[in-house]
Amino acid sequence: MSDRKVFLMGKRSRQFEHAAATGFLVVLALALVIAASGGFGGPQVGQPGAEVGAFDGVIRATIEVRPPVFPKSLGRLWQDGGYRLATLRRGHGALVRDAPDGRVLGGLDDQTEFGSPRVFSVLKRRDEWLQVTIAAYDDNRPLWIRADPYSLDFSTTDVAIRADLAGRSLTYEVGGEVRRRMPMTVGAAGTETPSGRFAVSDVVRAKDGLDPVYGCCAVVLSAIQDDLPASWPGGNRVGIHGTRGAVGEAASLGCMRLGAADIAWLANHVPLGAPVFVS
Numbered sequence: 001m002s003d004r005k006v007f008l009m010g011k012r013s014r015q016f017e018h019a020a021a022t023g024f025l026v027v028l029a030l031a032l033v034i035a036a037s038g039g040f041g042g043p044q045v046g047q048p049g050a051e052v053g054a055f056d057g058v059i060r061a062t063i064e065v066r067p068p069v070f071p072k073s074l075g076r077l078w079q080d081g082g083y084r085l086a087t088l089r090r091g092h093g094a095l096v097r098d099a100p101d102g103r104v105l106g107g108l109d110d111q112t113e114f115g116s117p118r119v120f121s122v123l124k125r126r127d128e129w130l131q132v133t134i135a136a137y138d139d140n141r142p143l144w145i146r147a148d149p150y151s152l153d154f155s156t157t158d159v160a161i162r163a164d165l166a167g168r169s170l171t172y173e174v175g176g177e178v179r180r181r182m183p184m185t186v187g188a189a190g191t192e193t194p195s196g197r198f199a200v201s202d203v204v205r206a207k208d209g210l211d212p213v214y215g216c217c218a219v220v221l222s223a224i225q226d227d228l229p230a231s232w233p234g235g236n237r238v239g240i241h242g243t244r245g246a247v248g249e250a251a252s253l254g255c256m257r258l259g260a261a262d263i264a265w266l267a268n269h270v271p272l273g274a275p276v277f278v279s
Helices: 023-037 055-060 260-269
Strands: 083-088 094-097 104-108 119-126 129-132 143-146 152-157 159-164 169-174 177-183 196-205 217-224 237-241 250-252 275-278
Touching (some): 119 196, 169 260
Parallel strands (some): 159 275
Antiparallel strands (some): 083 119, 083 152, 094 104, 169 177, 196 275
8 A cells, every 4th residue: 555545545446345346255254244144136236436345254254144033123222322333343344334234345354444443423313224424435425334233243432523524623521511723724725625424433543654744554444535626636535634734724625634743642641432522
C-alpha cells in the first residue's frame, strides 16, 4: 500500500475491502449464498458500488449456511446505556445486506483493510438484524448484518465524537460530557465534508506507513467522499488527521484536519466503533 493510499482508500472500483479473488472463489462464494437462500432466486453477491465484497468473509460467515436455527428473539444483547458496538470474533465473517433479510451485497471478514478488528457501530436493532455504518456507498447509506451470537461480541462505549462543520469545531465526549474541544479544518466548497452518523473504523499512525503530510495519526471513519477532483491521486475515504497547515479553515477535500497536539490526543483516546456525528 502506498503512503498516499494508506487511509483514503479506493474510488468506486476499489470499494471492495479485498479485490474479488479468483474465479473459483467467486463461484464458491456464490454457491454458498445460493445454498443459504434456497436457490437462484436468492440474493446475489458483489452488487456494484459496495465496498463490502470480501468473498472470504462470505465463506466464513457460517451462520448463513447452518440449518435454520437462528433465534428470532435474542433478548438483550447490551447493557443499558452507551453506544452499541458489535465486534466480529477472530476467524468469523458477516454478510452485509441492504435491508433486514434483504439482498446480500457482499461479505466482511474479521479485520479492516488496515488490520484493525472489525467493530461495527450499531444504529438500530430490528429483531435479529443490526443496522450498522460501513464505508460502502457514495451516499453513505447504513447497511444491515445479523446479530449473530456465534460470530459477534456485543459491547458499548460512552465515547462519541461530534463535528460541527459550520463552527469548524470537533468535540470529544464521554457519557455526553465534553472532555476536549478542538478547532478543525473542514472540506472546501465543492468538496464538503459529508454529514451524518459515522464511526471510527481504524486508527493509523506514522509507524503504519502514514504519509507525513497527515501528521502523526489518522482516525479513519466509515464515511465516503465522492466529490473529488479527477486529479486527486488518493481515494475517497474520509478521516480525521493532522496537517502541516493552518487549522480552522474550509480547505480540505472532505477530511477533518486537527492540530498536531489534538490529533495525537484523539488517536490515543478514541475507541474503535465510537460514533462520529457530523453536522
